[in-house]
Amino acid sequence: MAGVWLLLSLFAFGSAEAGKLLVIPSDGSHWLGMKPIVEELGRRGNQVVVVVPEASLSMGPSEYTTTLTYPVNYTKAELEANLADQLNTILSIDISTDLAKFQSFIISLDILQTFILRNAEGLLFNKDLMKKLQDYNFDAILTDPFEPIGAIAGEYLSIPAIYMQINLPCGVDTLASQCPVPASYAPQPFTHFTDHMNLWQRSVNLVRALLKPMACRRLFTLADEIASRVLQRKTSIVEIMSRAALWFMRFDFAFEFPRPLMPNMVMIGGMATKKPKSLSQELEEFVNGSGEHGFVVFTLGSLVPQLPEAKAREIFEAFRQIPQRVLWRYTGPVPENAPKNVKLMKWLPQNDILGHPKVKAFITHGGSHGIYEGICNGVPMVMLPLFGDQGDNVQRLVSRGVAETLSIYDLTSEKLLVALRKVINDKSYKEKMTELSAIHRDRPIEPLDLAVFWTEFVMRHKGAAHLRPAAHELNWIQYHSLDVIGFLILILVTVIFVTVKSCMFCFRKCFKKTQKKKKE
Amino acid sequence: MAGVWLLLSLFAFGSAEAGKLLVIPSDGSHWLGMKPIVEELGRRGNQVVVVVPEASLSMGPSEYTTTLTYPVNYTKAELEANLADQLNTILSIDISTDLAKFQSFIISLDILQTFILRNAEGLLFNKDLMKKLQDYNFDAILTDPFEPIGAIAGEYLSIPAIYMQINLPCGVDTLASQCPVPASYAPQPFTHFTDHMNLWQRSVNLVRALLKPMACRRLFTLADEIASRVLQRKTSIVEIMSRAALWFMRFDFAFEFPRPLMPNMVMIGGMATKKPKSLSQELEEFVNGSGEHGFVVFTLGSLVPQLPEAKAREIFEAFRQIPQRVLWRYTGPVPENAPKNVKLMKWLPQNDILGHPKVKAFITHGGSHGIYEGICNGVPMVMLPLFGDQGDNVQRLVSRGVAETLSIYDLTSEKLLVALRKVINDKSYKEKMTELSAIHRDRPIEPLDLAVFWTEFVMRHKGAAHLRPAAHELNWIQYHSLDVIGFLILILVTVIFVTVKSCMFCFRKCFKKTQKKKKE
The missing domain is CATH 3.40.50.2000 (Glycogen Phosphorylase B;)
Structure with missing residues (x-):
């Protein structure tokens, strides 16, 4: 049937x-x-x-x-x-x-x-x-x-x-x-x-x-x-x-x-974002080490494992002054007196770490993968855009009140510190990010x-x-209706022209008659 | 964790x-x-x-x-x-x-x-x-x-x-x-x-x-x-x-x-389109009655169960001349010599009928429900738009080559006959409709x-x-960037004005000098 x-x-x-x-x-x-x-x-x-x-x-x-x-x-x-x-x-x-x-x-x-x-x-x-x-x-x-x-x-x-x-x-x-x-x-x-x-x-x-x-x-x-x-x-x-x-x-x-x-x-x-998995025992111990203060994750994407020494020094200085511990994907030179709350790693299980309940902030360059992992796990960000679309990406999160942005060009430890403290201590960042995360993950398919x-x-x-x-x-002119606008203007001008001419003609006729009458 | x-x-x-x-x-x-x-x-x-x-x-x-x-x-x-x-x-x-x-x-x-x-x-x-x-x-x-x-x-x-x-x-x-x-x-x-x-x-x-x-x-x-x-x-x-x-x-x-x-x-x-169900025994017998020729369904929507007598007569005349049987939802007056191949009903299980393998064409006013039932079941249409968005709806199917349209205003039996025969006998209507149906029903959710x-x-x-x-x-002017266009034109005019004035100034200076020299 x-x-x-x-x-x-x-x-x-x-x-x-x-x-x-x-x-x-x-x-x-x-x-x-x-x-x-x-x-x-x-x-x-x-x-x-x-x-x-x-x-x-x-x-x-x-x-x-x-x-x-x-x-x-x-x-x-x-x-x-x-x-x-x-x-x-x-x-x-x-x-x-x-x-x-x-x-x-x-x-x-x-x-x-x-x-x-x-x-x-x-x-x-x-x-x-x-x-x-x-x-x-x-x-x-x-x-x-x-x-x-x-x-x-x-x-x-x-x-x-x-x-x-x-x-x-x-x-x-x-x-x-x-x-x-x-x-x-x-x-x-x-x-x-x-x-x-x-x-x-x-x-x-x-x-x-x-x-x-x-x-x-x-x-x-x-x-x-x-x-x-x-x-x-x-x-x-x-x-x-x-x-x-x-x-x-x-x-x-x-x-x-x-x-x-x-x-x-x-x-x-x-x-590409997956469900976070448990951390290794070593990592778990480290991130729990600062108790209620939680910890911060810092990566600049798969392409940037290092930084110029001067920049790295500024960053180490900032980290020294926060009560959080820091997990940093970094393979560059380490200063002698590097702060003890920082753990440097060659590679991070980024998404699993961002899924940890004690994570307080995510310092990122604003690449698309990291951003979505951050959103998915509801982690406020401090963003250091480097190149490509990262500068645009960053604006999308900053304007939503879930991130702060800094320029890598003139980064100082003070600036990083201010941004980090803001994102961690001002509850609105976390609240808005939790909301954004809920919206992002609530989808029909x-x-x-x-x-x-x-x-x-x-x-x-x-x-x-x-x-x-x-x-x-359609070509560019047609798509933007420019030929149509020209056509409509032509019609309009013609109508106005004909109307004016007709009026003038009638006016002249009447005027002549009046003049004739006057003469008579 | x-x-x-x-x-x-x-x-x-x-x-x-x-x-x-x-x-x-x-x-x-x-x-x-x-x-x-x-x-x-x-x-x-x-x-x-x-x-x-x-x-x-x-x-x-x-x-x-x-x-x-x-x-x-x-x-x-x-x-x-x-x-x-x-x-x-x-x-x-x-x-x-x-x-x-x-x-x-x-x-x-x-x-x-x-x-x-x-x-x-x-x-x-x-x-x-x-x-x-x-x-x-x-x-x-x-x-x-x-x-x-x-x-x-x-x-x-x-x-x-x-x-x-x-x-x-x-x-x-x-x-x-x-x-x-x-x-x-x-x-x-x-x-x-x-x-x-x-x-x-x-x-x-x-x-x-x-x-x-x-x-x-x-x-x-x-x-x-x-x-x-x-x-x-x-x-x-x-x-x-x-x-x-x-x-x-x-x-x-x-x-x-x-x-x-x-x-x-x-x-x-x-x-709202559901999976078609089997027809009643009475309907099944009727639609099978014309064998390979199949049958035609005709409804004008829940609001239009009748038609003016003259129009109805034209339609009956057209149906008399086709080898298909016709199921018509119609409660108006019936002419004495109404053709035998037409079955009039007060109500039709429209979707179930459109799902029958022997249906050849669907005559419809082009209401949204009927259209989607027709598309879903892959039935070519003859369309008689009456009011509202139906005139627009009809164009969407006619332009895809899956329907013919007629004006109810000057409908004659000849016109209806030509359209019906085209839609039934020209295989392209059925082929295109089958393709459209497949696309419509192939969806992720x-x-x-x-x-x-x-x-x-x-x-x-x-x-x-x-x-x-x-x-x-944004207001209308801002949305269409008209203020921006004005601003850009202003900048352009200023730049041109300043450039021209500067050039003229220089030119005059040089010219004066030349004149002075000549005089000297």
Whole structure:
């Protein structure tokens, strides 16, 4: 009887037939953010092929997947040395003014331009590898737009693409998806503004919004060329990404300022955060050591295990003056009289530590993983943004009253001390953070399940065409209704002209008659 | 160890403590669309109080809830007679031109203005009832903005409000929620446009978008007055609704054209559609009677059981000429020589019939329930839009190639026949509808569960402040960055002025010197 229903049910829900997914990730924390989806998709029976360079900071085999590697012209040691160099440069730049921020924005575009393409040769011009990928006959690609080689590969293979949003300075995610970002209350990337801006900030923000297409052209100058060569037609990264089936947005509104989203954006913020586990006996003893005062956690992310000596000294001095104990992920030189309440470690089980009931504050650079672990466990933060989107991230928490921010550039022990004491002793930080945590964790479906569902959806339906707005078929003038406004003004002017002329004509007729009568 | 986590878990997920919800629904199909959420919320242990007028078309007690009634100055019979009158007027209006559509839009605003307030006296100025509601101490209100008395009551009681979006002609949902509706590709309500518009249509659409605030003022003239009286301060319905915690959007993107959404919009389209059940033996025998030709279902919604005799005759004539059998919900006069392949019924188990494997086409007015039952069961449609949002709904399916539309105003048997044969014999309609059905039903969570989750969320967290964009704190000029544009133009003009003046000054100096030299 209800045969059609049954048939449709099988078609709709029955992913009995597993999909074939190509994954081209990006390095560092990017890969750590993508790995859980990739492994879960493999675990659920999909054939997942991850393509990574032979040398990388963090990328490597994952469970339930096939890993293909390709040769590159650098080693892991070179990558690490290069990174340390760049970090030292960054730590010596003051970006407290709007002009300095704009300069750093332009510099980011130029630095990233070559950086994001370092694997192009090894992957896109590797004929054997590309042939192999073609033979797989994938149903979709999941890739990180930070390195647009994934986008180009997906376009070359003509398969639906899912992008894991990452805050590139030019805002390619909102540009390519035609997502409205009202300049009056939605801050542009790398401005460090909140959703409450004064006239000057809104002006800067509008200019940044208008510069987005140009910024993307600058960032992707080389990438656009490579894409055109690979695809053998004139194209651009923005154009390729505008065909995205889906965008996985790495935020939720417990963190991000509320703003419009497009139908093909799926929020998966906090996806990688797991339930905290118990600490080792050694750690447990240490964090309990200061009794009711609790303890503080300090990490600057996987890329920054060290700090210049002078900065480190300031930090040690601050820690000496607090009653809390401190767990610090730090591998740099230790001063002779280092305070006894500080335990230095090469690696921290960060999420497990943040889940401990005695943790009082989290000193962090404001990377996306750490932020969500902090929110999830309800820990107030002191934030030291270093680079990339961290300056923006920080504003989102500071404006919610759950964190304080300091500039690493002019950090002193006094400043750190003031911020730490505020966050620990002023109860409002903890209260607001507990509220934020409750909101973040109260959701109808886990973000990992959502990511897996939508990836499988794209594989099942060969894309997500029903989520693609007609905006993509309009040019800039049409999209902003400028031709319509011109047309309406033309009508208005014509109507006014004809009315005035008619009135003048009637007036003249009447006037002539009156004059004639007078003469008579 | 992970004590904080456990504590947070309880806070976040443990709706051990049930909420208290006030429900003020609207009549007709509106109530049928809200009832499933209300009953499910009650079933899950929440205290749900539904407030309805003593006389109504469809509203009455629901399971697992408390129903409170209030007296009104009309009877059910009067309501029905009034409705029949209005329908006859509507059926005699031709709205095939843009001008006629605009006139009908203005007429709708005026007709609705008093209609939506017919219960204001009985509810809002009923002191005993309002006192009783106050004493309940509700956590939230779920209401239908079609009748703004619910919104006013919620504001009076100072409780977070959830609105069930309904396509009011003035587009109050997008206006009050500050949701961008790009005029270039997102059609305004009551325009009957698709997301692909020509220059003229885009012009009409832009004008309609700009008129939205004015249209809402006209629609809510009386309601704004009543709201101001009840709340004892100058206010408006748009202002009250701008404080919505959530909007339940009664669509998904298998139906609606892809367009931006706000964070506090939850899509619950197709929520009320259930799994079809087997037909009665009598019906089963009838629908099987024409063998491979299958059968056609025809209803015009719960409000329209009849048709003017001339129209009915045209329809009977068309049905006489098709090999399919027809199930028609019709209570009007039957011509003597009515064709044998038509079975007239006072009531149809519509969803069960649409789920039958032999159904070939669905003739419908394009109401939201019928549309989702049709999509869910994958049945191509012939659509006869009558009033309200039906003209818009129809365009959404026609543009997807899964339906044909006809005007009830100039319906003839030939036209109906052509449309029916096209939809039944051209396989593309069925194929596209099967695809659409698969997409609609392939979702990570059932819309009913989503609606229940988010209602409970609002009750748990006393609203959803984290989803409220800062746009609400800006005025129209600020929101559209007009002050910023003025400011930037001022800077530009000043820079140009100073530059030109400086150049002229230098030029004059040099020129004078040259002249002096020459003279010398």
